[in-house]
Amino acid sequence: MSPSRLPQVSPPALPPLVATYVKATNSFDLDELLATFADDALVNDQLRDYWGKSAIREWAARDIIGERLTIQVVEAREHYGHCILTANIDGNYDKRGLPDPLVLTFYLSAHGDQIVQLIILRNQSDF
Secondary structure, eight states: OOGGGSOOOOOOOOOHHHHHHHHHHHTTOHHHHHHTEEEEEEEEETTEEEEHHHHHHHHIIIIIITTTOEEEEEEEEEETTEEEEEEEEESSSOOTTOOSSEEEEEEEEEETTEEEEEEEEOOOOOO
16 A cells, blocks of 8 residues: 555654654655664564664665655554554565555664664454
């Protein structure tokens, strides 16, 4: 589903760091995206770990910026200091066999003003 076809929802209020991460992703700004992460951060996406800025840079360049990924946040909640986003995802990735829209959950942990851990999952529906 292209971004223009996604249902329009009012974005929930996001913590500033998380808002910067989403903005950098949606504007395909690799440098701004990387600036949101701590040097020794962990990203787990598609069940693979990316430790540290160098690995995160490669992941983001390939899977976020390279695939022109966009995030439309539909729900955000704080849970014991962590931020959990549920979002509709779009981009130029291979969509065969995926639901439309693709809904992913982002589990973000921050320390100070940087993300130290990001886990991205496609959770099963409760239905």
